[in-house]
Amino acid sequence: MAKLSAHSTYVRIVGEVAIAWNRLERRLDSLIFHYFTVDAHVAGFVLGEMRNATKAEFAKFLIERFEENPLLREHGLYFANLVNRIRENRNILEHAQPWTYADRYQGLVFKADKRGFEVEYHAPMQQLKLLLKTMQDAAPYARWVTFCLHMEAGKTFDGINGGPTTAEAALRVLASLDIPQTPDKIEPLRLLKARKDARDRRQPSRTKR
Numbered sequence: 001m002a003k004l005s006a007h008s009t010y011v012r013i014v015g016e017v018a019i020a021w022n023r024l025e026r027r028l029d030s031l032i033f034h035y036f037t038v039d040a041h042v043a044g045f046v047l048g049e050m051r052n053a054t055k056a057e058f059a060k061f062l063i064e065r066f067e068e069n070p071l072l073r074e075h076g077l078y079f080a081n082l083v084n085r086i087r088e089n090r091n092i093l094e095h096a097q098p099w100t101y102a103d104r105y106q107g108l109v110f111k112a113d114k115r116g117f118e119v120e121y122h123a124p125m126q127q128l129k130l131l132l133k134t135m136q137d138a139a140p141y142a143r144w145v146t147f148c149l150h151m152e153a154g155k156t157f158d159g160i161n162g163g164p165t166t167a168e169a170a171l172r173v174l175a176s177l178d179i180p181q182t183p184d185k186i187e188p189l190r191l192l193k194a195r196k197d198a199r200d201r202r203q204p205s206r207t208k209r
Contacts, residue, residue, distance in 0.1 A: 010105040013128045014093050020135035021090045027142035028055055028083050031076060034149045035062040056084035069152055071171055075145050075179075082138060082182055089131055089186045092121055108189065120189045130183055137180040144174050 029047050032055060036043040050058065059080040067073040096109035099120070107124040151167035164172065 009125065010098060010128070013132050016132055017090055017093055017128075017135060020132065020139065021086070023139045024083055024086065024135060024142060025052065027139065027146060028052075028059060028080070030146045031079065031142070031149065032059050032062060034146065035066050052087050053084065056080050056087065059083075069171075071175060072145070072148060072152060075174060076149070078179065079138070079142055079145050082134075082180060085182050085185065086131070086135055086138070089183060090135075092186045093123070093128070093131075096121060096123075121186050122189045123186050127184060127186070131186075134180050134183045137178075141177060141180055144170070144177060148174050 032047060033040075033043050036046075038046075047055065060077055063073055063076040063080065067076060092111055093109070096111035099106055099108045099110060105125060107122065108120055109123050110118045110120050113119050148167070148170045151170045
């Protein structure tokens with residue numbers, strides 16, 4: 001079987017990022033829905049009218065206001081922040097184009113800003129691969145967060161022979177999970193260059209003696 005070109009890898013990753021995002025978006029909706037006290041159809045309408053950036057901020061607001069369990073509060077807030085960073089990167093990738101369609105992906109994409117000017121972004125292949133891995137790891141992590149919220153809310157499960165309840169056991173599993181790492185932000189190339197120039201200016205000059 002012929003080896004995929006680097007550009008084909010780029011296309012595959014962008015497609016998988018889109019699919020992985022759809023799963024995470026549903027999990028964020030599920031987390032928010034847990035704190036709603038309205039009819040399911042009303043909740044669905046409200047969430048359907050929200051932009052994803054608003055959903056992430058709303059999730060954090062609900063958790064900070066209503067979540068009493070310290071572990072669920074910590075993981076819920078982390079997941080909401082993680083989703084927000086993933087959303088930022090996903091939006092750039094899904095609305096951008098690579099600079100070249102040659103055989104090798106150059107690690108740069110461009111996207112129009114709100115004024116219609118093209119902005120170049122630094123998006124090396126390794127960063128894209130790490131983003132996709134984070135998104136794939138975040139899906140089962142999010143399932144455990146929402147599962148624990150459900151169990152904690154019910155608390156109707158008795159432990160067997162004095163053991164932990166289902167809710168307690170679920171929380172123990174959540175506490176033991178490896179947390180998906182927050183991915184680096186895909187940033188405009190001009191900002192990265194400006195920071196580098198600023199760092200270079202701060203470096204003491206070396207004069208020959």
